[in-house]
Amino acid sequence: MMLKKYNLSEDFLENINSLGYKKLTQIQSLSLPLSLENNDLIAQAKTGSGKTVAFCIPLVQKLDVKKYKIQSLVLAPTRELANQIAEEIRKLSRHIHNVKVLTLSGGTPFKPQVVSLEHGAHIIVGTPGRVLQHIHETKIDFGNVDTLVLDEADKMLDMGFNDDIMKIIDFIPKERQTLLFSATYEENIENLSKAILNNPKFVKTDDVHEKDIINQTFYEVEERLKTSLIPNLILQNNAKSILIFCNTKIKCEELADELYSYGIDVLTLHSNLEQRDRDETLILFSNRSYPVLIATDVASRGLHIDDVDLVINYDIPRDESVYTHRIGRTARAGKNGLAVTLFEKDEFFKVEPIKEKFEEIKFEDFKNIKTFEDYKIDSEFRSLIIIGGKKQKLRAGDILGALTAGIGLNKEDIGKINILDFVSYVAIKKEVLKKALNGLQKRKIKNKSFKVFEK
Incomplete structure (x- = not known):
């Protein structure tokens, strides 16, 4: 890894090399010279670009392990992403003894986090809602924070975390370095940047100039025929990892039972699941032990699963913003994607605003979907x-x-x-x-x- 010019310690360089990082990705090459010089930074980069390492290296480089105070705060939209970031920081700091990285996010018991905080930490990684809860209830001390990172800032704003982020920042020193990473740079991100960054540098990777290519097809079909189309849609598109969205948890379970009768193993993800079951479901789907995951929007918000071949909107979503979120689960990490939406004739009023936003949508006759007499849909x-x-x-x-x-x-x-x-x-x-x-x-x-x- 070409990092010697960045004045990192030999131990740090050796550890990075042992992790298998042979060369810098584009976002790392663009951002590290600026962030390691303590500049505020806005970095626009897509998922899978290596951005986590890009902001974790400066955190570890600045860390004073003898100073047992919270020195860095990383905010992320979901528990899953927060855990991934914390794990990356732990790997990158293996050459330093007794580094304490603590994750504070929802979906896990609050009291054990309070106990862990009582023992102190160097770096906090968390979701805005849970971090704000700790500020109010445990009086967590962010007075020594010198680096703030916002990862996937666009998703945090989409999920309604803007107010929480601004409240958290009131408890962090103004004299700090702020690193903001986002896949988009629209007006809401620009406004947030102006409010919390100080003379930031701006970098953007080449791939953000290219729109994710998601082939979108809509089929008008009666409710009673929808389920029978699912196996044929999967096989016609040679999909191995399929995410199906329903509007309610009841429909998720009904569809799961119907697909099981077709001989298809499925998982479901909805608000009735305990966090432990949710974690297990996501692991089993992302490691490709099951081919199909049926989910509601609430449960799927912020999912981080790469390599979803096909998204099926079994129920048409209530508005175009939900639709955008759903189809964004495919075409990740630089890959093209495929999204299919099923709707009934009297639901066309829901289709119109989506059609206006996405001009590339195709409308096809469901009778043209190829029929497979013999099929096997399973995981390797x-x-x-x-x-x-x-x-x-x-x-x-x-x-x-x-x-x-x-x-x-x-x-x-x-x-x-x-x-x-x-x-x-x-x-x-x-x-x-x-x-x-x-x-x-x-x-x-x-x-x-x-x-x-x-x-």
Whole structure:
């Protein structure tokens, strides 16, 4: 990685190199010379551009580990993204002893976060609502914060966090560095930037000049025929990872039952799920253990899942802003996407505003959808659940080693490995799933026995 010119310590450079970062991405090349010189920065870059590393390196470089005060605050739109950022900071700071990175986000119990705060922290990563709650209820001290990062600022504003962000900033020193990262730079982001940044530098990657290419097709179809179209739409488009949106949690469950009767394994995501179940659902879908996820808008807000091949609006959304959010789940990380919307004749009034916003929408006859007599819609992987995680000092490398060197699986047989506090998930190709399950149940990992189940 070409970072020597940035005056980072040898230990820091060695750690970065050990993480496999061989060369800078464009957003890193553009932003690091400015952010490492303590400039305020507005960086426009898409998901998958390497922006997390771009703002984490300056945070770690500035960190004074002997000063046991909160020195940096990172705000993100969702719990999932906050966890990803915190994990990246921990990796980048491995060469420094006793760095405390704390995540404060909704969807997790409040009291354990209060206890963790009592023990102190160097860096806080959180969602605006939960951070503001801690300001009011636990009197968290941000008086020593010298760096504020807003990641995916456009999404935070779309989710209604503008007021929360401004209230949080009232509790942070005015003399600070502020780094704002956003995929878009529209009027709302410009107004926020003017309010909170001081003489910022502006950088933009080339790919933001190119619009995400999402092929959008609308079909007018009666309600009773919708479900029967789903398998054919999936197969016609050769989709392996499919996200279906319904307007209600009841419809999510009804559709899941109907698709299951077609022999399709599906997951559902809606507001009735506990956070633990929500986390598991997202892991199983993102690691491609299940081909289809059916979700409501509330539950899916801020989803960070790459490589969704096809988005299907089973129910047409209530307005064009919700539609924009839905189809944005595909065409991520620089890839093209596909979105299909089903609507009934008397719902055309909902179609009109969407049609005005997206001129490239195609309207086609649902009778032209190819019919497949024999079909199989399934995933290449399934997941094993190991009852042990970070709290038991389990690492992805430990699990990988047990499966390869220990049991004899090939690396190609193993998909994503997700380590949570008390449980771990590993995606395994279905043809070797039983071998992996039996092997892990009979042998130890790190000289410890763990319960293992198939999911």
